[in-house]
Amino acid sequence: MCVITAAAEPAFLKVSNLLSTARSFSAIAIAGIGVLMIIITGGIDLSIGSVYGLAGVVSTYCCSLFGMPIWISMILGVLAGAIFGALNGLMVVYCKLPPFIATLGTMQIARGLCTILTQGYPVSNLPGGYMFLGQGKFLGIPMAIWCMAMIAVLFAVFLNKTVTGRRIFAMGGNAESTRISGINIKALIILVYTLGAALGSFAGIITASKLGVGQPTAGNGFEMDAIAAVVIGGASLSGGEGSVLGTIIGAAIIGVLRNALVLLRVDSYWQTLIMGVVIIAAVTADQLRKSGKA
Amino acid sequence: MTKTRTPILEMRGITKRFPGVTALNQVDLTAYPGEVLALVGENGAGKSTLMKVLSGVHKMDEGEILVNGEKVEIADPLSSQMLGISIIYQELNVLDNMNIAENIFLGREPKKGMFEDKQKMHADARRLLDEVGLKVDTWTKVRTLSTAQKQMIEVAKALSFHSKIIIMDEPTSSLTETETETLFAIIRKMREMNVAVVYISHKLAEIFAISDEVAVLRDGVCAGRMTTADCTENDIVNAMVGRDINDLFNKQDAKIGDVVLKVEGLSTKGFLKDISFELHAGEILGFAGLVGAGRSEVMRAVFGIDKRESGDVFINGKKAFIRSPKDALRYCMGFVPEDRKSQGLVLGMSVRQNTTLAALRLVAERGFISRQKENEMTNRFVKALEVKTPSNEQRVKNLSGGNQQKVVIAKWLASSPSILILDEPTRGIDVGAKREIHALMSDLARRGVAIIMISSELPEILGMSDRIVVMHEGRIKGVIPREKADQVSIMKMVVS
Numbered sequence: 001m002c003v004i005t006a007a008a009e010p011a012f013l014k015v016s017n018l019l020s021t022a023r024s025f026s027a028i029a030i031a032g033i034g035v036l037m038i039i040i041t042g043g044i045d046l047s048i049g050s051v052y053g054l055a056g057v058v059s060t061y062c063c064s065l066f067g068m069p070i071w072i073s074m075i076l077g078v079l080a081g082a083i084f085g086a087l088n089g090l091m092v093v094y095c096k097l098p099p100f101i102a103t104l105g106t107m108q109i110a111r112g113l114c115t116i117l118t119q120g121y122p123v124s125n126l127p128g129g130y131m132f133l134g135q136g137k138f139l140g141i142p143m144a145i146w147c148m149a150m151i152a153v154l155f156a157v158f159l160n161k162t163v164t165g166r167r168i169f170a171m172g173g174n175a176e177s178t179r180i181s182g183i184n185i186k187a188l189i190i191l192v193y194t195l196g197a198a199l200g201s202f203a204g205i206i207t208a209s210k211l212g213v214g215q216p217t218a219g220n221g222f223e224m225d226a227i228a229a230v231v232i233g234g235a236s237l238s239g240g241e242g243s244v245l246g247t248i249i250g251a252a253i254i255g256v257l258r259n260a261l262v263l264l265r266v267d268s269y270w271q272t273l274i275m276g277v278v279i280i281a282a283v284t285a286d287q288l289r290k291s292g293k294a
Numbered sequence: 295m296t297k298t299r300t301p302i303l304e305m306r307g308i309t310k311r312f313p314g315v316t317a318l319n320q321v322d323l324t325a326y327p328g329e330v331l332a333l334v335g336e337n338g339a340g341k342s343t344l345m346k347v348l349s350g351v352h353k354m355d356e357g358e359i360l361v362n363g364e365k366v367e368i369a370d371p372l373s374s375q376m377l378g379i380s381i382i383y384q385e386l387n388v389l390d391n392m393n394i395a396e397n398i399f400l401g402r403e404p405k406k407g408m409f410e411d412k413q414k415m416h417a418d419a420r421r422l423l424d425e426v427g428l429k430v431d432t433w434t435k436v437r438t439l440s441t442a443q444k445q446m447i448e449v450a451k452a453l454s455f456h457s458k459i460i461i462m463d464e465p466t467s468s469l470t471e472t473e474t475e476t477l478f479a480i481i482r483k484m485r486e487m488n489v490a491v492v493y494i495s496h497k498l499a500e501i502f503a504i505s506d507e508v509a510v511l512r513d514g515v516c517a518g519r520m521t522t523a524d525c526t527e528n529d530i531v532n533a534m535v536g537r538d539i540n541d542l543f544n545k546q547d548a549k550i551g552d553v554v555l556k557v558e559g560l561s562t563k564g565f566l567k568d569i570s571f572e573l574h575a576g577e578i579l580g581f582a583g584l585v586g587a588g589r590s591e592v593m594r595a596v597f598g599i600d601k602r603e604s605g606d607v608f609i610n611g612k613k614a615f616i617r618s619p620k621d622a623l624r625y626c627m628g629f630v631p632e633d634r635k636s637q638g639l640v641l642g643m644s645v646r647q648n649t650t651l652a653a654l655r656l657v658a659e660r661g662f663i664s665r666q667k668e669n670e671m672t673n674r675f676v677k678a679l680e681v682k683t684p685s686n687e688q689r690v691k692n693l694s695g696g697n698q699q700k701v702v703i704a705k706w707l708a709s710s711p712s713i714l715i716l717d718e719p720t721r722g723i724d725v726g727a728k729r730e731i732h733a734l735m736s737d738l739a740r741r742g743v744a745i746i747m748i749s750s751e752l753p754e755i756l757g758m759s760d761r762i763v764v765m766h767e768g769r770i771k772g773v774i775p776r777e778k779a780d781q782v783s784i785m786k787m788v789v790s
Contacts (some may be wrong), residue, residue: 120658162663163655176636177640179619181616181619181651182618184618
């Protein structure tokens with residue numbers, strides 16, 4: 001994996017900049033890990049951006065309007081997203097909907113809910129403690145980075161060392177063989193979509209916490225970043241392949257690139273174009289590397 | 295009648311290496327026009343690799359190829375086809391969603407100006423189909439055809455290229471006896487047209503029926519070349535295996551115990567009707583019938599892969615509720631499916647990962663997989679089944695067909711089933727590996743495992759089964775005990 005080092009701008013290497021960059025891509029990384037699991041099974045989730053926004057809205061609402069304790073609000077936020085994830089999974093399994101279509105639908109539904117709940121207005125008036133997750137530091141390192149690290153380790157172990165993780169990979173490789181081998185495919189599908197949405201929600205809460213506001217439009221287009229991170233990280237959209245480390249690197253590439261472009265004072269219009277070029281280049285490089293092997 | 299003995303194809307000193315294994319080592323092969331050359335060898339001997347070098351799929355590391363006396367470079371499948379070489383693979387290369395004519399003329403559709411000349415395409419296709427004897431409309435979508443019919447389309451396609459060298463890789467593995475005869479008729483016609491046919495097969499009976507010469511490969515080197523008329527089965531097997539093989543099936547007697555599985559009145563939507571049978575411990579119950587008789591469908595329904603409309607399954611006398619393969623596993627059942635690549639294995643995963651897939655709980659401690667236990671389990675089966683693989687980490691897609699099949703069997707043995715269903719367990723597998731699998735089945739039966747074996751090879755069914763269930767068109771026609779069974783009695787029951 002190539003890491004783009006924009007050594008052209010020395011300010012890039014200042015610790016504060018590095019940390020802030022890392023914090024910005026940790027949301028992508030966390031959601032990316034969720035999407036990774038879905039992509040490994042050969043599916044996709046377009047609703048990640050919407051549940052990201054929904055979770056932020058729900059948790060900030062519970063906090064500011066209903067005065068619930070912060071941590072309960074956050075759990076409810078994750079739960080709200082997870083419900084959508086489970087819905088995605090159920091639709092794929094029982095309605096036999098292609099994941100693209102199912103999640104396209106929930107993407108709109110969740111986004112709609114965001115707007116309905118907030119009537120379009122951002123949710124503020126948050127108690128100070130809420131911001132700790134997004135803005136606070138522990139041992140000098142932003143909390144967001146700690147969260148990313150813990151989730152990365154947790155899920156790397158889950159995918160690579162547990163029975164369920166192995167089954168997820170097997171299912172992505174060949175769902176029919178895995179089913180005949182006595183593994184409950186339906187349960188696995190519902191699981192990965194639920195977990196994916198839960199992680200996406202968590203990422204949304206971290207961002208809401210960082211901004212101090214629950215934005216109904218938060219996460220618009222975010223699903224593309226999450227999916228890009230996973231794909232740049234080496235996962236195959238047809239399933240069966242992918243890694244947590246790869247996803248983190250993918251997210252890092254996106255984050256670093258954005259940061260570099262800003263520091264180099266590149267026109268913001270060009271940023272999107274360059275991002276697109278980088279995605280294509282990175283995935284092509286990975287495909288060529290893979291076809292070199294047997 | 296004097297035949298021209300100028301070779302149309304000469305492969306000299308062909309060497310091909312893959313990571314970890316030398317698949318071909320200085321192999322020579324010569325084919326003459328108007329002759330059928332049989333190419334035999336155990337799995338992993340290099341037959342498919344050699345043909346893939348010839349058809350441009352693989353590039354050889356050393357060696358040269360001469361067509362009509364001239365040295366040629368085969369860079370890709372297209373160049374191979376341009377040189378007049380056509381290959382018909384074991385896994386057919388047809389596009390299911392298109393019709394017959396489109397499949398035959400893919401990429402070279404006749405044109406009228408800018409548009410496809412569909413009329414001409416179908417007329418040409420019709421002529422080719424008549425040549426091979428396929429009486430199906432050229433507008434038929436290939437998806438609806440049987441494997442045998444798809445194969446005939448591949449032959450028609452090869453003929454349309456005016457190929458001078460046609461290679462057929464295990465062409466009869468999914469064909470019935472009648473369909474095989476039709477194929478032989480086509481091959482004889484090709485011989486008359488002075489085409490050189492290279493016929494790769496494990497079925498010695500066929501080799502004696504259709505070939506003029508036999509070339510044997512063993513472990514990537516040439517192990518012999520003989521004229522079919524002058525050699526015996528033993529000579530060929532000797533060359534293939536390097537040792538003498540006496541009887542093909544060594545079914546030893548096992549003690550037949552109580553009924554472990556009873557199926558009553560099983561029916562599925564629109565096909566299976568009222569299937570009932572019993573299976574005893576230590577027994578090998580063969581299921582015979584023509585391709586499409588419904589044998590696989592019965593097993594898939596019993597094992598919970600497909601839904602059944604009615605009927606009951608009893609295990610050890612008690613009613614069993616099997617609605618998914620997971621349930622079946624809980625009743626200590628195992629199922630080796632018909633198609634190892636699409637139903638039996640996860641091709642992208644390693645030998646280790648495939649072997650342990652149905653028994654993950656046995657190699658895990660509190661949900662975490664123990665690599666050590668996994669390797670122990672894999673090593674045990676690799677050794678017991680003599681799986682030829684460079685390591686446990688080798689991706690199964692790189693193994694030969696026979697070894698892939700052994701991995702599938704290993705996977706199901708790993709959870710120690712008491713009822714094991716095998717659907718065409720030795721299809722596309724060489725003599726040596728076949729014998730090993732039969733010995734394994736025999737051994738399992740002696741240890742009390744109840745075995746059901748579906749096979750389209752009558753000699754295999756006759757040699758291995760204690761009783762034979764005969765099916766036809768979704769129904770059971772009858773059960774024949776070993777002593778009374780022979781080809782005639784089975785066929786009689788099929789058509790009764």
